[in-house]
Amino acid sequence: MGKVSIACLAVSTVVVLITFGQGMGLLxxxxxxxxLYWAMGTLLCVLAAxxxxxxxxxxxxxxIRVLRQHMAETRAEEPVDRLDDASxx
Numbered sequence: 001m002g003k004v005s006i007a008c009l010a011v012s013t014v015v016v017l018i019t020f021g022q023g024m025g026l027l028x029x030x031x032x033x034x035x036l037y038w039a040m041g042t043l044l045c046v047l048a049a050x051x052x053x054x055x056x057x058x059x060x061x062x063x064i065r066v067l068r069q070h071m072a073e074t075r076a077e078e079p080v081d082r083l084d085d086a087s088x089x
Contacts (some may be wrong), residue, residue, distance in 0.1 A: 005049070008066035055065045 017044040022035040 005052050008045070008049035008052050012042070012049040015042045015045045019040075 003022040015038070019035070022030065022038045026032060026035050
């Protein structure tokens with residue numbers, strides 16, 4: 001999921017840079033309709049990347065909670081005097 005988020009971020013960054021170039025072209029008398037299409041594409045790409053990032057963060061949070069719970073259960077099952085057990089070896 002992390003690779004998908006990174007790919008979406010890269011794509012949205014490229015589209016934002018193209019849209020910026022289109023907008024700068026408008027200052028020199030460029031095509032307004034072309035810029036508007038790129039601006040809409042940028043908006044959709046950035047929103048998609050943000051949604052995927054939120055999903056990724058929610059999954060990571062869930063995995064961290066499960067890992068902490070598992071670690072707490074494992075600590076409760078382990079013997080308290082681990083140092084004494086290691087010194088006997």
